[in-house]
Amino acid sequence: MPATTVGRLPAQRPLDYPAIPPHHVGNPPTSFINPWPSYSHASLGQLAKAKWFTPKNFYPVPKDRVGLPKVRKPDFGSERNGLKATWIGHASFLIETSTSGAGKERGVTILLDPVWSDRVGPFGIVGPVRFSPPPCEIEELPEVDVVCISHDHYDHLDSETLRKLTARRSGKLRFFCGLGVKAVLTGLGMGIKDEQVTEMDWWDGVRVEVEDVGSVELVCTPAQHRSGRVPWGFQGTLWCSWVVKEVSAESEAEGKKLFFAGDTGYCHVPTDDLPSHHSAPHPPCPAFSEVGSLYGPFDLALLPIGCFQPRSTLSGVHSSPEDSIAIHKNIRSKKSIGMHYGTFRGGLSQHFEPVTEPAARWRSAAAKEGLEWDKEVGLCDIGETVVV
Template sequence: MRKTRRRNPYYDGPVSDHFDGTHFFNPEGIEPLGFRDLLRWQFGGGRQRWPKSVPSPYSAAKPDARVDDADLRVTMVGHATMLVQVAGLNILTDPVWSERVSPFAFAGPKRVVQPGIAFDDLPPIDLVLISHNHYDHLDIATLKRLQAKHRPRVVTPLGNDTIIRRAVPDLQTITMDWGERISHAGISIDAEPAHHWSARGTADRRMALWASFVLSTPAGKIYHVGDTGFHHGIHYKAAQQKHGGFRLAILPFGAYEPRWFMKGQHQNPREAVIGMTLANAAYVAGHHFATFQLTDEAVDAPARALQDAMREHDIPLERFRPLRAGELFDVPAV
């Protein structure tokens, strides 16, 4: 008997070089490991214990309402959530203000540092970028709060709009495929590949797309990567060839141990530094560390490994900033 293809609940579109009609995939890449490997990791030992609370060295920020057109300012909220202020716009990346990144309010990775901007202290939010649908990047509770107070425009890869609209039907959501470009208020937004995967539960793995974004603004180009495996640097090289380089790259460098399990989905600090050079990024705002414990490494391990990698590649430490909650980074002009 012919096997029936599983229905994709989020997206129904044409087959492409990264969509087989049901599942999205990384061309010539690594598929996420299965349940047996997950158990091997979870029960294999090696997980470092994080403190229950890790105070930031910075006080919670109270951002200006806007910045001038030539300026580029980034304020860290936590994990992959940043406020990017550029070209008169206020942009949030992968916004999460919830205490846990989990389908459950009572279990799952819990925040160890409070958000670097209190939600009520946010300036007017114009645009939200959501790179994929994992709970530490797509947080429905936060999107409901943003819609109630700011009514922003949300840009996200294919299929994620279905998830969002089911919970927040009035939220203006636009989807993009890899290689597509849209315009918004004087800037352009390109959706570019990342080496990752997606899932909200156990039966929807790789049924919504993941992506990186390039913002072309009057103040320079910004490359936002929410999550990615290094994938031989292929996507960094392609981004440089297409866009020529960046004033700022927003790159993950945490949640990478054990490597045998995480290599295909999360780059480590050394790979992030190499990615910075391959993409020709003048400066980097580093994220994905010291907020939620998702993997095995100690809470301070990514920042220490990042410094070692920067010295190894003879790159000044101030060019790759591992931003802590509440920290503000005025990105120098290039």
């Protein structure tokens, strides 16, 4: 197994960034906040009202799967070179960097928010149930070098999946996460050791070198979301997005770049009849324009488009398709693929959002903005590999 080394990079931050990061609560931080006017906190009372007292309809998953993503056996782009992203479902992707140098059989492989379980929730007995299967078994994956976690919610940090991945690599896997998430990774009995995990704050970067394979730079960037796996631990760990930058030892030219949004909102929409940020009184989240200025343009972006309704309670933390079109522009993405739909749905979404709606609205929103489908904005099958 190739050895992996990690080195910290000088942090690049927006101009006039304060000495104490504005998303920290306490110094050192004991919890975290979304520090922008674009965010508004939905209380437990508001969530309960939406779930139990607001008029709603239950939207079943179509048995014929018409309008849902197709599921195909992945080939992981084995016959193509380039920056590759294979959709596993929901927010899970396998990334492989371009093959660089003579004799290199593969690039650095990175799993983003890997989830293979049929149910995501405490002890695997409560929580959302998968309605689109994974395209392959964990054992069928190529060799994985790195796992990046956007936050600790169950549908993005799945202990059973990480336990299997860790066992498969015999403790050689490296994990990257936001502040506070290391304790989750090492404390759930998954076999992950402290030295395997690197915690990062927003705007921190690392260079990861995989012996005889290649190098990649990872930057922990902001997202507008929340965290916590238990009610008494909400916002105790940091949520984030990720920048993945290829590094070539043979060339000084900059390699290709990918942006993974993780789970994020864009702008709080106060009422359910306002579909997106366009008609909302709140300003949009400025973090994505900052990411675009510091690290864009991106060759590929993976952006959330589902589990966004009802807007009055979820818009602060989950982007609508229209919101993610705005993110696409803010980060200066050349091509963006929709994700975070078609696999799981939450207890609220099932009463407000047909599972076929995100994909249709993503295409419609792209057309309204004059974006070329499949070139600038698109979708892929579960198991399909997008190569740029």
